[in-house]
Amino acid sequence: xxxxxxxxxxxxxxxxxxxxxxxxxxxxxxxxxxxxxxxxxxxxxxxxxxxxxxxxxxxxxxxxxxxxxxxxxxxxxxxxxxxxxxxxxxxxxxxxxxxxxxxxxxxxxxxxxxxxxxxxxxxxxxxxxxxxxxxxxxxxxxxxxxxxxxxxxxxxxxxxxxxxxxxxxxxxxxxxxxxxxxxxxxxxxxxxxxxxxxxxxxxxxxxxxxxxxxxxxxxxxxxxxxxxxxxxxxxxxxxxxxxxxxxxxxxxxxxxxxxxxxxxxxxxxxxxx
Numbered sequence: 001x002x003x004x005x006x007x008x009x010x011x012x013x014x015x016x017x018x019x020x021x022x023x024x025x026x027x028x029x030x031x032x033x034x035x036x037x038x039x040x041x042x043x044x045x046x047x048x049x050x051x052x053x054x055x056x057x058x059x060x061x062x063x064x065x066x067x068x069x070x071x072x073x074x075x076x077x078x079x080x081x082x083x084x085x086x087x088x089x090x091x092x093x094x095x096x097x098x099x100x101x102x103x104x105x106x107x108x109x110x111x112x113x114x115x116x117x118x119x120x121x122x123x124x125x126x127x128x129x130x131x132x133x134x135x136x137x138x139x140x141x142x143x144x145x146x147x148x149x150x151x152x153x154x155x156x157x158x159x160x161x162x163x164x165x166x167x168x169x170x171x172x173x174x175x176x177x178x179x180x181x182x183x184x185x186x187x188x189x190x191x192x193x194x195x196x197x198x199x200x201x202x203x204x205x206x207x208x209x210x211x212x213x214x215x216x217x218x219x220x221x222x223x224x225x226x227x228x229x230x231x232x233x234x235x236x237x238x239x240x241x242x243x244x245x246x247x248x249x250x251x252x253x254x255x256x257x258x259x260x261x262x263x264x265x266x267x268x269x270x271x272x273x
Contacts, residue, residue, distance in 0.1 A: 009106045010057075010126065012050045013097055016043060016113035017063025017079035017090045022256055025271050031065050032254065033113035036266045042116060042254065047071060049119045053126065055109070059097045061090055081224075084213075087112070088226040092204060102197040110228075112188035116263070118250040125189060130243035131196035132235065134158065134166065139248035140185035149256040156186040156229050158244055166242040169229045170219050184244070186229065187251050199240060200231070207234070 020032035027035070033043035040048075043060070050058055059075040063082030077094040079085070091110060101108045109125060111117070117135075125135050136158045137143070144152050159168040159181045168175070169186055176183035192200060207217065217223040218230035232242055254260045257273065267273060 009104070010055050010109065011097060011101045011106055012055050012058045012109045012111070013091065013094050014043060014046055014058065014060045014111055014113045015087055015090050016069060017061050017066075017082040017093075018087075019064040019082060020114070023254070023260065025273065026257055026260060026265075026268065027064075028271070029065065030068055030268060031062075031113075034068060035254070035260060035268070037116065037260075037263055039266075043069070043113050044071070045116055046111060046113065047074070049117055049122050050109070052119055053122055059094050060113070061093050063090070084224060086220070086225040087228050088204075088231050089224055091228070095201070098192075098197050098201060102194045102201075105194050107191055107193050108197060109189065109191045111190075112253075114254045115188050116252040116254075117187070117189060121187075121189075121247050121250045124247060125191050125245045128191075128243055128245045129193075130191075130241065131193045131199065132190065132232070132240065132242040133245050134169075134190040134232065134242055135187045135251075136160070136166075136184040136244040136246055137187055137249060137251065138182070138184035138246050142249065143185070143252070146262055147256075147258065149258040154255075156188075156227075157183050158186045159183045160244045164244045164246060166232070166236060166244055168236070169232050169242075184246065186232075187247075188228075188253065190228070190232075199235065203231070203234060203238065 016033045020027040023032050034041045061077045061079055062069045063079040079090045079093045157176055158166050159176050160166050211223040213224035214222045217226050218233050220226040220230050
């Protein structure tokens with residue numbers, strides 16, 4: 001249905017540089033995003049979700065075993081420091097793509113590469129206006145059944161107010177439960193408007209000037225190892241509005257071997273668990 005398709009001018013960036021040590025031995029020889037579920041690589045499903053909604057300008061940030069991530073009609077950026085940095089600094093390797101979108105007046109959807117997301121969730125994210133919009137699953141607890149290797153306490157919890165504006169993000173489950181505030185799990189996909197991109201880059205540059213790579217930042221022990229959630233909290237602290245696009249399921253993440261096997265993942269040839 002053409003009416004539900006997203007504007008083709010929207011861009012997408014997939015962060016896929018990490019070595020995924022927690023997924024060994026599955027990820028010994030291939031990036032996690034190339035592991036296959038239902039006959040399809042995890043990242044392929046993301047590419048299909050985006051393209052199915054009219055988003056054709058897609059970039060992937062590669063690092064570990066980068067030569068193996070090689071899909072047609074995708075722009076590639078390299079994170080050569082993937083052993084020492086984390087998702088936030090990895091994203092900034094695609095600064096050129098972010099600035100391109102900003103100049104063109106286009107929104108950008110940014111995502112982790114190890115999540116399986118139904119197209120309805122992508123549609124919801126795209127439709128909600130705001131400088132920063134994050135996908136948050138309010139029915140997240142069912143995901144944790146049978147996940148003994150990835151307990152509740154590791155969830156990236158977003159606490160939000162009655163107008164769905166994020167107040168806190170991070171491992172705040174105990175606080176959310178104690179206060180009874182509305183909350184859900186940030187799934188690792190969000191959207192920035194051109195103004196949001198400008199704010200994000202300016203904030204990153206300002207912190208980069210005042211912090212050494214090994215200085216602490218928000219909840220991260222080192223600035224270079226900051227997560228996206230650390231930057232989102234930084235933006236909230238600076239008074240920025242981050243809207244939560246609320247979903248109920250419709251996605252899956254693969255943080256451990258157990259997660260992957262529970263989802264019917266295919267063990268690569270030659271790998272012994």
